[in-house]
Amino acid sequence: MSNPLEISFAPLIDDLAEHGWAIQHVALPVGLTLELAAECRARENKGRLLPAGVGRGAAQGVQQQVRGDHIEWLEAEQSPASAGYLAVLEALRCQLNQALYLGLEDFEGHFALYPPGAFYLKHLDRFRDDDRRSVSVVFYLNPEWLPEQGGALRLYLDAGRELDVYPQAGTLLVFMSADWPHAVLPANRERLSLTGWFRRRG
Ligand code: OGA
Ligand code: MN
DSSP, rough: OOOOOOOOOHHHHHHHHSEEEEETTTOOOOHHHHHHHHHHHHHHHHHEEEOOOSGGGGEEOOOTBBBOOEEEEGGGGOOHHHHHHHHHHHHHHHHHHHHHOOOOEEEEEEEEEEOOOOOEEEEEEEBBBOOOOOEEEEEBBBTTTEEEEEEEEEEOGGGGGGGEEEEEEEOOEEETTHHHHHHHOSSSSSEEEEEEEEEEOO
């Protein structure tokens, strides 16, 4: 990733402002997308992706009947690909703040791997006691995903409308964290992604 600032997210940001959600296909250079997918698999093979918890603080715990993914939090020092991804998201954060005055202060995110059959029930990306998460950002890492393989992220929009986003490598989905309940539907193959949140000041 030579200069992440060369990526313009203007159409994505316009759509987010208009609808509260937005999708960009082939959002990152293909090379970086492949590196991130390889890194997610390597982390899984080393046993570093662990069953994700539900809730926060003392109430936190693994509940596979709610959420079956395995995750590892992302840090820039972990690899060049991780650093490259975080640099791109930093550019996106700045562009979002400039265009929409969202006051986004930082980003937290993790690799996620859903084994075949795993799912995440309908939920909102906000904790009851912490409303810092403002914009959800999901980047998908799966080459040649077919709709019949399942695994859509289903957004429950207004007026009973549903939007299914398939986890095709290169697809970037952003949405307002407080506004849209969503679920990850089970797939018949492994499903890899990077999921995270831009947060406001506490
Ligand atoms: C989440 C989530 C969506 C996805 O981790 O909160 O909703 O498509 N992930 O992986
Ligand atoms: Mn979510």
